[in-house]
Amino acid sequence: MTDLPFGFNSQDPDDRGKRDDPSGRSGGESPFGVGPGGMPGFDMGSLGQMLSQLGQMLSQASQHSSGPVNYDLAKQLALQQINSGGRDQPPSAGQHDATTEAFRLAELWLDPVTTFPVGAQSVRTWSAKDWVDSTLPTWRRLCDPVARQVSSAWTDMLPAEAKQNAGPLLSMLGQMGGMAYGSQLGSALGQFASEVLTSTDIGLPLGEPRTAALLPSNIDRFTQGLDRPANEVLVFLAAREAAHLRLFSHVPWLRQRLLATVEEFAHGIRVDPNAMEELAGKVDPSNPASLEEAMRSGLLEPRSTPEQKQALTRLETLLALIEGWVDLVVGEALGDRLPGADALRETLRRRRASGGPAEQAFATLVGLELRPRQLRAAATLWRGLTDRHGVEQRDSVWNHPDLMPTSADLDDPVDFVEHFGRASSELDDPLAALRRAEESAAAGDASSGGEERTDDDQDDQGRGGGERP
Incomplete structure (x- = not known):
């Protein structure tokens, strides 16, 4: 075999086949198609050792993963990153009391501007470690579909001949895909936990249902760069968190729609074969850190497909609508x-638009970036609905997913506002819409029905003088 599967490339093609391997095969032949020049400083005599080291690494990494x-690896890496910074402090009793009071005030002020009642049943103050512990179950639901598809893509893309020769290597390749994603997730969560301000900072319900949470240590660092009193910033962030919880608790x-859209995105993942080759060539089985370094280089970023782009557009639109609604009601x-x-509203808008740590982490893991144009367009749409139809009609848009604006509606929010009343009335009274459709159909039948019956009668008479069997 002259081609080298699994991404083991020779550094110098001219050296390929110049040495005989220890098994006696000349010209670089091997049952795996890996020539003696396949990896720098590595020959076939080391294949067994390499596979043993790789298998041990993967076995240890996946020991507690189902x-x-x-x-477990992702959490360990995240906590190591948090601890290395030395800035994560457990919240004090005073910080918890201040947070509780900020939520009480925020909920009181939100009541008149939305029809959704209070959504938070408990208020928490989290450290960065608490955030990792509390949000990891939701990250699992978000990341599993993507990681599962990436992992299977590593093996599905191999040619049949390579699969036959690979044998047990296939399971290792599948594990490596999941392990690589776990390493990437741990690094992202570590950065995320050190910067995120609330449990819903990117518009997703990452925390426990009906639990509002703020991170005082992160908020203190965020406030240092602002020319505003700390208590004012705290109330503002509490109001944003409370508004998110009202939405997620009562819609x-x-x-489920958010998570389902992520799954739709995952089904369209395709891994670039050239990137896989390059990644395999950069990983040193005896050095697990080399896998993380290779992943940080972006080698395994999936190729975009039309199906993925459609799913990402829907997810991007829904997140923009959530953010726009919260921005409006908090304002x-x-x-x-x-x-x-x-x-403060403008500060957070710019933080989102500039691709802050929260958005960058989400973009790395899922492939989604929120565009500032959509965020502002969504806020404009919600403002138009409020001014034209009132608070109750505006919030009724969330009653049914079919009423929700699309990406095209965000391109022309004024048109959506103008036509919203007609669309919502049909969903509010589907029987009336059905009766109108039946009446329209009956009117059409009345204009042509007589001739159709005459033709039928003539056909019957022609077949047997009008007598029916």
Whole structure:
């Protein structure tokens, strides 16, 4: 065999076949198609040792993992990154009391500007470690579909001949895909936990249902860069968290729709064969850290497919609508009460638009980036619905997924506002819409029905004088 599967490439093609391997095969032949020049400083006599080391590494990494991602490894890497910074402090009793009071005030101010009642049943103050522990179950639901598809792609893309020769290597390749994703997830979560301000910072319900949470240590660092009082920032962030919880607690289809859209994205994943070759060539089986370094280089980023782009557009649109709604109601609730509310809203908008750590982590793991144009367009749409139809009609858009604006509606929010009343009335009274459709069909039949019956009668008479069997 002259081609080298599994991504083991010779550094110098001219050296290929110049040496005989220890098994007596000349010209670089081997049962795996790996020539003696396949990896620098490595010959076939080391194949058994390499496979043993690789198998041990994968076995240790997946010892406690029952899915496509080793979440124990991800958690360990995340906590190592948090501890290395030395800035994560457990929340104090005073910080918890201040957070509780901020939520009480925020909920009171949100009541008049939305029809959704209070969604949070408990208030928590988290350290960065608490955030990792509390959000990991949701990350599992978000990441498993993507990681499962990446892991299977490593083996599915191999040619039949390579699969036959590979034998037990196939399971190792599958594990490596999941392990690589786990390593990438742990690194992202470590950065995420050190910067995130609330449990819903990217518009997703990452925490426990009906649990509102703020991270005081991260908020203190965030406040240092602002020219606003700390208590004002705390109330503003509490209002955003409370608004998210009202939405996620009282729109039953929303959470599942978000997760289902991520799964749709995962089904379209295709791994670039050239990237897989390059990744395999960079991984040193005796050095697990080399896998993380290779993954950070972005080699395993999946290729975009039309199906993925459609799923990402839907997910991007839904997240923009969530963010736009929260931005509007928080602005209405706090605008006349907190002097710096507008400035804080703009700060968070810019933080999102510039690709802050939260958005970058989500983009790395799922492939999604929220565009600032959509966020502002969504806020404009919700504002238009409020001004034209009122708070109750605006919030009724969340009653059914079929009422939700699409990406095209965000391109022209004014048109959506103009036509919203007609669409919502048909969903509010589907029987009336059905009766109108039946009446329209009956009117059409009345204009042509007589001739159709005459033709039928003539056909019957022609077949037997009108007598029916």
